Amino acid sequence: MPGRDLHIGDIVIENRLQWCIGGAQGSGVDTSANIFSRACAEGGLWVVGKREYYSNIKGEHSYFVVRVDRNRVDALTEGFDVLATFDEETVARHFDEVRKDGGIIYDPSLASKKVADIPTLDKRIKDEFAERFRQSGTITIMTLLEDAKKRGVHLFPVPYSTLLSGVSAKTGEKRQSVLGRMVNVIAVSASFALMHYNLNELESSIDHVFGGRKKLSEPNKIAAEVTYEYMAGNFKDGLGYQLSRVATEGKRLLLNGNQAIALGKLAGGLRFQTYYPITPAADESTYLERYERFSVKDGDKKGSLMVVQTEDEISAITMAIGGALSGARSSTCTSGPGFSLMSEGIGWAGINEVPVVVTNYQRAGPSTGMPTRHEQGDLKFALYGGHGDFPKIVLASGDVEESFYDANLAFNYAERYQLPVIHIVDKAMANTTITLPYFDPDRMTIDRGLFLGDGTPFVLKEGEEYERFKFTESGISPRVPIGTPGGIFWNTGDEHTELGHITEDPVIRDRMMDKRMGKLDLALKEIPEDEQYHYFGAENPDLLVVSWGSTKGSILEAMARLNQHSGKIGFLQIRLIRPYPAQAVIRLVKSAHKFAVMEMNYVGQLADITAENTGLLADYRIVKFNGRPITVDEAYVSLKRIVEGKSEKRVVLTHGA
Amino acid sequence: MALKMADMKTEMHNDWCPGCGDFGILSSVQMALADMNLNREDSVIVSGIGCSAKLVHYTNVTGIHTLHGRPLPFATGVKLSNPHLNVVVVGGDGDGLGIGAGHFVNGGRRNVDMLYIVHDNGVYGLTKGQASPTLKLGEKTKSLIFPNITSSINPLILAMASGYTFVARGYAFNVSHLKKLIKMGIEHKGAAFIDVLQPCPTYNDINSKEWYNGEDRMEEGGGKAMPRVYSLESEGYDGRVNTEGGKDAETVMLDAIRRAVEWGDRIPIGVLYNNEEIPTYEERMLQRMPEYMELPPARQRISDSRKKPIADITPFMDELSV
Numbered sequence: 001m002p003g004r005d006l007h008i009g010d011i012v013i014e015n016r017l018q019w020c021i022g023g024a025q026g027s028g029v030d031t032s033a034n035i036f037s038r039a040c041a042e043g044g045l046w047v048v049g050k051r052e053y054y055s056n057i058k059g060e061h062s063y064f065v066v067r068v069d070r071n072r073v074d075a076l077t078e079g080f081d082v083l084a085t086f087d088e089e090t091v092a093r094h095f096d097e098v099r100k101d102g103g104i105i106y107d108p109s110l111a112s113k114k115v116a117d118i119p120t121l122d123k124r125i126k127d128e129f130a131e132r133f134r135q136s137g138t139i140t141i142m143t144l145l146e147d148a149k150k151r152g153v154h155l156f157p158v159p160y161s162t163l164l165s166g167v168s169a170k171t172g173e174k175r176q177s178v179l180g181r182m183v184n185v186i187a188v189s190a191s192f193a194l195m196h197y198n199l200n201e202l203e204s205s206i207d208h209v210f211g212g213r214k215k216l217s218e219p220n221k222i223a224a225e226v227t228y229e230y231m232a233g234n235f236k237d238g239l240g241y242q243l244s245r246v247a248t249e250g251k252r253l254l255l256n257g258n259q260a261i262a263l264g265k266l267a268g269g270l271r272f273q274t275y276y277p278i279t280p281a282a283d284e285s286t287y288l289e290r291y292e293r294f295s296v297k298d299g300d301k302k303g304s305l306m307v308v309q310t311e312d313e314i315s316a317i318t319m320a321i322g323g324a325l326s327g328a329r330s331s332t333c334t335s336g337p338g339f340s341l342m343s344e345g346i347g348w349a350g351i352n353e354v355p356v357v358v359t360n361y362q363r364a365g366p367s368t369g370m371p372t373r374h375e376q377g378d379l380k381f382a383l384y385g386g387h388g389d390f391p392k393i394v395l396a397s398g399d400v401e402e403s404f405y406d407a408n409l410a411f412n413y414a415e416r417y418q419l420p421v422i423h424i425v426d427k428a429m430a431n432t433t434i435t436l437p438y439f440d441p442d443r444m445t446i447d448r449g450l451f452l453g454d455g456t457p458f459v460l461k462e463g464e465e466y467e468r469f470k471f472t473e474s475g476i477s478p479r480v481p482i483g484t485p486g487g488i489f490w491n492t493g494d495e496h497t498e499l500g501h502i503t504e505d506p507v508i509r510d511r512m513m514d515k516r517m518g519k520l521d522l523a524l525k526e527i528p529e530d531e532q533y534h535y536f537g538a539e540n541p542d543l544l545v546v547s548w549g550s551t552k553g554s555i556l557e558a559m560a561r562l563n564q565h566s567g568k569i570g571f572l573q574i575r576l577i578r579p580y581p582a583q584a585v586i587r588l589v590k591s592a593h594k595f596a597v598m599e600m601n602y603v604g605q606l607a608d609i610t611a612e613n614t615g616l617l618a619d620y621r622i623v624k625f626n627g628r629p630i631t632v633d634e635a636y637v638s639l640k641r642i643v644e645g646k647s648e649k650r651v652v653l654t655h656g657a
Numbered sequence: 658m659a660l661k662m663a664d665m666k667t668e669m670h671n672d673w674c675p676g677c678g679d680f681g682i683l684s685s686v687q688m689a690l691a692d693m694n695l696n697r698e699d700s701v702i703v704s705g706i707g708c709s710a711k712l713v714h715y716t717n718v719t720g721i722h723t724l725h726g727r728p729l730p731f732a733t734g735v736k737l738s739n740p741h742l743n744v745v746v747v748g749g750d751g752d753g754l755g756i757g758a759g760h761f762v763n764g765g766r767r768n769v770d771m772l773y774i775v776h777d778n779g780v781y782g783l784t785k786g787q788a789s790p791t792l793k794l795g796e797k798t799k800s801l802i803f804p805n806i807t808s809s810i811n812p813l814i815l816a817m818a819s820g821y822t823f824v825a826r827g828y829a830f831n832v833s834h835l836k837k838l839i840k841m842g843i844e845h846k847g848a849a850f851i852d853v854l855q856p857c858p859t860y861n862d863i864n865s866k867e868w869y870n871g872e873d874r875m876e877e878g879g880g881k882a883m884p885r886v887y888s889l890e891s892e893g894y895d896g897r898v899n900t901e902g903g904k905d906a907e908t909v910m911l912d913a914i915r916r917a918v919e920w921g922d923r924i925p926i927g928v929l930y931n932n933e934e935i936p937t938y939e940e941r942m943l944q945r946m947p948e949y950m951e952l953p954p955a956r957q958r959i960s961d962s963r964k965k966p967i968a969d970i971t972p973f974m975d976e977l978s979v
Contacts, residue, residue: 304948441965446960481955502714
């Protein structure tokens with residue numbers, strides 16, 4: 001990190017910090033983070049945040065990191081300036097991550113708790129503490145806090161129960177169950193009070209998060225006021241960080257990746273969505289279900305979107321295909337285990353040339369893996385999953401904003417080329433909360449390809465039959481929905497004739513394979529280059545970083561930092577991975593001195609795929625697979641080491657709690 | 658113009674074994690569709706994998722030949738996306754009750770308005786005669802190495818337990834009876850299930866046509882075959898649920914289960930259970946979306962003349978605005 005010289009009382013850092021809140025799952029970490037993020041955003045600041053949690057309903061440790069800045073931010077850095085804790089475990093897990101001159105807010109009644117007694121803390125961590133603090137006798141929370149203090153971290157003991165008594169006196173609320181939940185707001189308020197942030201923004205955020213339910217919001221606002229008073233009275237100097245309202249231009253959103261993709265699908269014409277519950281994909285479908293009826297421009301009737309919860313992912317993909325056969329834009333969303341179950345159905349859509357979109361939110365695999373943690377481990381499976389050769393398009397969004405517009409592109413590709421499209425995103429995007437400019441659906445164009453979907457009859461010459469799989473020059477045959485007058489057709493998972501009847505004729509087989517697979521060449525020719533990949537940074541760079549998906553934000557910021565001094569770095573973000581834009585990649589790689597592929601999986605899947613498609617072997621593979629997204633700092637350090645000639649050929653990044 | 662049986666046939670070569678029960682089912686389906694005189698374009702048959710699934714290629718309505726065990730979810734998507742289509746699903750007993758059993762059960766829970774016909778012959782024909790989920794425990798059909806080591810499913814009871822609101826059994830070689838059942842099943846409001854007993858002349862040498870006809874029981878019959886199959890209607894059985902009239906679903910279902918367990922010398926065919934008092938999935942959806950029947954997913958416009966989106970997401974963005 002760039003050097004900082006902070007002193008309590010001297011405000012030197014304004015509107016730029018990273019905050020973390022943690023506690024037991026189910027204790028309100030999410031609510032707190034929502035209140036915090038929204039309060040910042042309502043003051044015109046930009047935020048990006050990530051949620052980390054266990055596959056658990058109540059009790060395990062969860063935390064939320066929010067980065068706040070006066071400018072737009074897309075990725076998280078390492079370390080926190082302020083750590084707000086509800087419980088002893090949060091202190092134990094994160095005290096080391098608090099930067100020098102940062103602060104830890106904690107309940108002093110927890111200070112004497114023994115680390116060994118925290119039931120949910122991994123033995124590996126307890127063993128490491130036992131070794132590290134072996135001089136200290138019994139290791140308590142205070143042992144850890146004192147250690148942080150020695151590094152220059154400021155401690156802010158906030159007695160939650162005392163503050164709650166104050167709230168109780170002011171509100172008349174006596175129920176412990178209700179008061180207990182206000183600890184969330186107290187932790188957020190204590191953080192904001194240290195940052196000298198305006199109470200009004202916080203109160204407005206509380207109103208919004210509690211949905212205008214005065215019974216909830218009023219006492220919480222009183223809790224905020226009580227906390228501000230307490231903090232002002234007890235920690236006069238506050239911290240060396242200040243947040244203040246800034247002016248913004250244009251309307252902005254505060255949302256997560258699940259919501260962005262759901263909105264993109266809805267605008268892009270999705271009318272039939274199926275799903276089986278799975279983390280971290282299901283929130284997309286439940287969000288869509290909530291908005292199943294919507295207004296239609298220039299229409300007097302409401303539009304509607306049907307969301308069906310199925311019995312499994314096999315049903316989800318096959319039902320979505322059925323919806324597409326009837327003519328609706330149809331999709332399903334899932335994550336690794338469900339995606340595995342969908343393989344056979346996706347192959348069926350391939351051989352029957354059915355446009356269907358599968359949004360795969362990757363999570364750490366294999367098998368159940370780490371269901372709530374992040375990874376980009378499904379790329380090869382997205383490309384190769386399914387038996388036999390059939391065409392499908394794989395589109396990888398790089399951030400939440402891209403994912404909104406890509407939701408429509410995925411449908412366009414599916415319908416134009418009549419094939420399944422895998423829109424591949426990940427847990428980090430699903431659970432990223434971010435401020436963004438309003439989306440502009442008018443930037444989307446809806447392309448349904450050779451599709452006759454408005455109910456007009458399919459006109460044939462006398463004596464001719466409609467041939468669903470008619471051989472054409474482009475390889476694409478006109479498609480009609482089931483129920484079209486004149487448009488009776490057959491589909492089969494068997495190899496088939498132009499009519500769609502089963503055949504094992506070797507000549508027809510060859511022609512049908514050519515017809516289907518040829519669509520990928522056509523797609524690569526027709527899809528605009530700026531949809532295929534994005535290139536950032538210097539031309540003819542010393543180092544070209546190639547990546548895909550949600551690493552984008554960290555790489556861009558690391559590159560900007562690096563380009564300030566050490567160098568000429570370029571970044572190639574590949575979005576279209578099948579068909580693979582080989583010519584463009586070869587040209588860009590050859591324009592660079594060296595190239596590195598950075599991604600969140602063990603083997604370096606994109607690096608392999610790049611070699612397969614271009615014959616070019618990456619000079620460096622930077623990988624990470626511990627379930628936590630690559631931070632700006634990790635990207636920065638690993639790239640810097642390459643530039644300085646100090647890097648290994650394979651670098652494994654390991655940051656994260 | 659009234660449709661004729663010939664209008665329902667395609668030119669595809671039929672490759673079923675001579676004497677297969679599938680022929681009876683195919684004729685019954687084609688006759689039912691011709692009789693009902695629906696627009697051919699408005700009907701769609703969705704099939705699984707196996708001999709039975711080829712039925713779609715022999716029938717001149719849109720035919721979707723899907724994956725092993727999966728015709729129900731495919732068909733559900735077709736139907737819910739456009740509820741005006743007449744959707745008929747066909748598949749084998751292994752397809753529906755083995756690999757597809759999860760979909761079978763959940764299809765009942767949904768009660769989507771469509772008909773599901775299972776070709777029930779006790780064996781996996783296309784893979785050379787292994788035991789299917791309806792073959793009885795201990796039976797040893799021709800290609801089994803040992804007698805069947807697993808118990809059989811009773812498809813009728815499973816269908817009722819799962820929530821199908823029309824449950825019937827037909828016999829492949831009683832075409833006029835089966836045709837009637839199919840018409841009733843199509844007209845039924847909700848998920849209809851017909852289990853069709855069907856000889857497999859190649860691999861099931863136990864439940865053969867002769868066996869169903871009772872040709873082994875000539876002696877008892879005084880020199881005449883004594884058919885095992887009897888129709889429920891001929892004995893005055895009525896499976897209709899009429900709660901107001903004093904026949905509630907439980908009463909009918911318990912009677913139906915007694916009939917469904919009959920096997921051996923007396924095998925009932927006909928409608929065991931018919932309950933139109935349960936709302937269909939589409940009706941439940943209509944409660945939430947009043948436009949659903951007029952503008953189902955497949956019939957909505959999604960873009961304007963400039964190919965721009967017409968769904969207005971602004972109110973949803975406003976909820977997320979800061």
